[in-house]
Amino acid sequence: MTDMAARAPIDTAKSTGDIVRNSLKRRYAAERRFKFYGLTAVCTALAFLAIMLGNIVYKGHSAFVQTNIELEIYLDESVIDPQGHRDPKALISADYGGLIKASLRKKFPDVRKRRDKKALYKLVSGGAAFELYQMVLADPALIGQTVAVSLTASADIDIFNKGGIDINLPESDRRVKDKEIRWLETLRTAGAVSIDFNTRFFTAGDSRDPEQAGVLGAVVGSTLTLIITLLLSFPLGIMAAVYLEEFAPKNRWTDIIEVNINNLAAVPSIVFGLLGLAVFLNFFGLPRSAPLVGGLVLALMTLPTIIIASRAALKSVPPSIREAALGVGASRLQTVVDHVLPLAMPGMLTGTIIGMARALGESAPLLMIGMVAFIVDVPHGPTDPATVLPVQVYLWADSPERAFVERTSAAIMVLLAFLICMNLAAQILRQKFERRW
């Protein structure tokens, strides 16, 4: 009806006020609809984000705590150090696993069968022997005494203890059998089972045993890689953007360069990985799996993003500022360095952080240059073999062990925390550089 009225030829008797008033309802309804659609879109996006984050936190929060089992262990001198020299070389080769096993046998003397004993030994992590060794190494005076040691429980026991395994399932479907549950209960009533903060997750490198695996190696690898990426791509990107925007003549060559930069920004990242493999590893012979090469590859990938964002930031600086500087006789370089760059810096930093965030989350190009290798040691420098957080997530997500599921989610949380820290740093820098006029 209202449409009909609106389309009718304008009645000269009707004043503009009437015509406008008649159309108001329809116009405001359109506005309300539009607002509603926008709000719906925002809410949907937030809901998806909440589901994703909730899922990650729900799955991953349990990885931040770890079940420990306290055992009375007799540190037998005849096993650890038969010569009595306290020589570190001798200490390392001792059979600490045997001591733990002896302690467990003593605790459960009724376990006789070979197969049961094997299951009993698996209550504690295979890495517990190493923990014991480190304890003895730190304090050799303990040798010959009986000490209460809190040892990391094995992954399945840990998950069961944290409530991750449904006890009502038939025994054959469970990773943790009834007898293991009985042993655990015995230990629990003795007060030997505790759940503590999982410091190992933040201080260890990767491991085949989920309960021994940590993200530190990946965090250090990511940090080193990103530092190299930043050191290369930030100055190069800004220099390129300043030259193209402020100095380069506008001709066909610069047009071609601009088109190519825009195209490069859209190139799939794995292509950069292949390029890195061909150029940095095969041609220049740089070390495989190294953050140095990872940083080079990610810098190549990030450069176009930084150049494009920096050029946009430079373009948005009002021309009046350039005219003012040139008008008092500043050279072009002085104009750029003294006035244009400071004003463009917040925008450039935003572009850089977007590029760096993408680089932080990138795994595909790093697979190509060998950063997907299983690396236990925490890297000490940019040429040490390393992996990065997203690749670590990928590796763990690919592992069959149940306990790696929670660690995958926990590693994602660490990755997100890393990202948030980077964004915060960028925000602080932005505010520092921001000038109002």
Place this chain on the structure above:
Amino acid sequence: MSQLAQPILQDEALAALDAAPNLKISARGVDVFYGAKQALFGIDLDIGSRMVTSLIGPSGCGKSTFIRCLNRMNDIIDGCRVEGQILLDGNDIYGHLIDAVQLRALVGMVFQKPNPFPKSIYDNVAYGPRIHGLAAAKDEFDDIVERSLQRAGLWNEVKDRLNEPGTSLSGGQQQRLCIARAIAVSPEVILMDEPCSALDPIATARIEELIDELRENFTIVIVTHSMQQAARVSQRTAFFHLGDVVEVGETEQIFTNPRERRTQDYITGRFG
């Protein structure tokens, strides 16, 4: 002054300088092209030393284009080409003897919209002397800043807040700050491209007073859309129309007794 009113031939420009000691800038046959479009057609114009020359004319007539030729601000516009000859004290400013940076230190400019740097008031004024190395010690800079702000009539208003951003000032104060910034490098010529068009009448009056004081020491070329302003502040006036100078003369003569019909029509408001 009557000598300046006479058209001088291009190759006689240097001789004319001897003949007219107060000739500061002389333009001969200046053509300006923006790409293929020609904006100025053979401008011949003389600008006298230590006086105010105003350029009037309807929008798009080329006044601003011309004034921007005088300190080579058109260089930064892509596709802009300047032909002809502009002499500053007898030196061709588009020749190889004078560099654009050097020229702009001699020919300062104040723009239509106040454009202080987003820095402190002090740094705004001190920037020019700093990049040109006109002062070395802190107290020399302090001296230049104070003197420039005083000449721009802004000192008393800002002396207690020199560290506040220049952008925190009002529009009229900002424009006077821009004038202070321009005179801080002690140029010989100051170009003003509609310096009051963004200001209210009170701020405009202050700027006009200032222009009147500044002509003691500087050669001033001002582009204005206000005929009253041209009449108030300038000694000589050039009327531009369609990229050409229609008439140049003493301001009084242009406004009371123009020789050209088009000038008459414009100043009486029949077009423009």
